[in-house]
Amino acid sequence: MSSGLLPLEFLDIGREAVIREVAGGLSLRRRLTDLGLVRGTTIRVIRNDNFGPVIVSLGNSSGGGRLAIGRGMAHKIMVEEAG
Amino acid sequence: MVVAAMAKPEREEIIALVGNPNSGKTSIFNDLTGARQHVGNWPGVTVEKKEGKLIYQGETYNIVDLPGTYSLGAYSEDELIARNFILFDKPEAVINVVDASNLERNLYLTIQLLEMGANIVVALNMVDEARARKIEINIPRLAQALGVPVVPTVATRSEGIKELVAMAASKARETPPQPLLMNYGPEIEAEINKLEQIIKFDPNLSAKYPARWLAIKLLEDDARLQTELQQSGARQVLEQAAKSNKHLGAVLGEEVEAIIADRRYGFINGLVREAVTRRQTLEERLTVSDKIDSIVTNRYLGLPIFILAMRAVFQFTFKLGEPMIGGVETAFAGLTGLVTGWLAALGAPGLLTSFIADGIIGGLGSVLVFIPPIFLLFLAISLLEDSGYMARAAYIMDRLMHTLGLHGKSFVPLLIGFGCNVPGIMATRTLESRKDRMITILINPLMSCTARLPVYVLFTGAFFTANQGWVIFSLYLLGIVLAIIMGKIFKTFLFKGETAPFVMELPPYRVPTLKGTLIHMWERGSSFVRKAGTVIVAAVVLIWVLSNLPLGVEYASQESLIGRLGTILAPIFKPAGFGTWQAAVALLFGILAKEVVVGTLGVLYGVEESGLTAAIAQSWTPLSAYAFMVMTLIYIPCVAAIGAIRRETNSWGWTAFAVGYSLVLGWVMAVLVFQAGKLLGLG
DSSP, X not given: OOOOEEEGGGOOTTOEEEEEEEOSOHHXXXXXXXXXXXXXXXXXXXXXXXXXXXXXXXXXXXXXXXXXXXXXXXXXXXXXXXX | OHHHHHHSOOOOEEEEEEEOTTSSHHHHHHHHHTTOEEEEEOTTSOSEEEEEEEEETTEEEEEEEOOOOXXXXXXXXXXXXXXXXXXXXXXXXXXXXXXXGGHHHHHHHHHHHHHHTOOEEEEEEOHHHHHHTTEEEOHHHHHHHHTSOEEEOBGGGTBTHHHHHHHHHHHHHSOOOOOOOOOOOHHHHHHHHHHHHHHHHOHHHHHHSOHHHHHHHHHTTOHHHHHHHHHTTOHHHHHHHHHHHHHHHHHHSSOHHHHHHHHHHHHHHHHHHHHEEEOOOHHHHSOHHHHHHHHHTOTTTHHHHHHHHHHHHXXXXXXXXXXXXXXXXXXXXXXXXXXXXXXXXXXOOHHHHHIIIIIIIIHHHHHHTTHHHHHHHHHHHHHHHHHTHHHHHHHHHHHHHHHTTOOGGGHHHHHHHHHOHHHHHHGGGXXXXXXXXXXXXXXXXXXXXXXXXXXXXXXXHHHOSTTHHHHHHHHHHHHHHHHHHHHHHHHHHTSOSOOOOOEEEOOOOOOOOHHHHHHHHHHHHHHHHHHHHHHHHHHHHHHHHHXXXXXXXXXXXXXXXXXXHHHHHGGGGGGGTOOOHHHHHHHHHHTTOTTHHHXXXXXXXXXXXXXXXXXXXXXXXXXXXXXXHHHHHHSSOOHHHHHHHHHHHTOHHHHHHHHHHHHHHHHHHHHHHHHHHHHTTOO
């Protein structure tokens, strides 16, 4: 059993995960909060090419938001893989 | 009674529009105001201010479109403007536009508005899209949970707008509600209470800010409010806030601001669970947008598709624009003839005729020929933007631009600059960070616009017929390389600090509406015409006067003031290999518009444009010609671009800087090219 926390950066395409922690400064966290990337949010990786921003789909139920997240930022978002 | 009514100052009731980017706020604004809108800047900042009039049941309402924001913190200029407008301008009603298919995040802003005690009506927009995604929203229940009216709308088809107007108008007559009371848990509530008491005790503060709201903001560590309070000397509140924050951090084991955000989203989740049902499986949620995205943002296909799209934009703009440019030119030539003849018939003095024909009409014409391509370019860009593709383009380019230290979003304005720097500079409005925006504006003129092309064609035609294409390409490349270098320099020395982290919303693909696209195009295009127009007329008049003084000289000859100025300036360009008064004057006129360089040389050598190549071949060398082209590429943006820089930076200082640095850079590069070439024996 691993602790299961890993940076969003390393999540493969198609995987779902829950955000557990944002390891960043106040302004970074605030920015993410405004966009709906808070603890407990479920995200699904739409695109991750191991370079450039990661694209995620947001929310466990809504079909809505797609966000492109810079790699540096994706490195600081700690997630727990679902399922 | 009468006295009381008269004492109340009359003002038009204000209805503010607030909403997330991509929520359809602009469409609602257009629906509400129709053609009765105008665009300006918020005082002191470059953020666009759109206002319009709404006439409903004989009453006029002033609709103010606040910048699209995700939040009302003070993270960006946009957010601060939206927040301050609601706090200090106290609009009678606020229409909060919410994307029905993306409720959770959109409601985060709604909650903040409610906590501020704004008098809001929710426009639940794009309900058709939500329905198509099988998202069912129980509107009465949502309205009840929020405690405010909720009106379903489809702004692109003007559905629900009448109801929205009626609701907003009746809201505007009501007194604002009590601010929403969210419970942040006993520990935080206790500290909020303490702060509230101090705030209420201070008459200045309580008059300005809602007490509870300010208390929460201070616990959230809002840096802007801290400064505001420091300036107004409210030291006691700040001390208590610092104490509270420290205490809460110790008790709760994490930062207060994170807990506050959690609570708000928790509240929203509960609300959504109650009012929204979804009948969709995971497979169904792989929407059309995702399918398009899997191709368009593909690692290998993304860039080629982007390049093709941009090529299509330019083809569209210039293939369609070229005949129109010709049309405008013909129209201006005709106008000149007409006016000249008419003035002659009236017996007007030659000087007046020349002023009107050569000065005003000729000068304006040389810039106004850009109107067709500018409008077409904006039309194409508005289409791409409204369809949702531009956000993908920024994503694709971020991978490349990142290595250059620039933002992905900076790329599109630079690319547009190849067509014309003016819309390129204006397109920087999509950049959120002021630093990125300033850098992109400052380096935009280094993108070789189409107006420089006639100059290249003339000189390469005279000297480099064998490899004309390569020589011209080298100039474009030089511009790009210099832009990268200057961008890095500006970033290191003028706009220090980290770049805003890259995170952006990718809106779902939508079929753009004709109305929306045309309004976008018109807004951008007409502001070019208006703002650039004033600068251009001033420059035209100045140059014409200089060409005609002292009285009696031949227009634009060496004896005229401008000729003398050219003679004075010529030695400066000697190290660059083109130290003739004609070259200096051509460059001087070129500031008006760079393609004017060609026409000016024609006038000064006293030949038609067809004979110009021969004249050039006689008095220039290949090396000095190349140095001159380098100079033309880099030195001082044309007046229209200067006007755009002035407008977009809202600062004469930065405008002067843009002019100054490019002049120096152009001269240095031209000299470098000429001297290095001479050393290599190319002279």
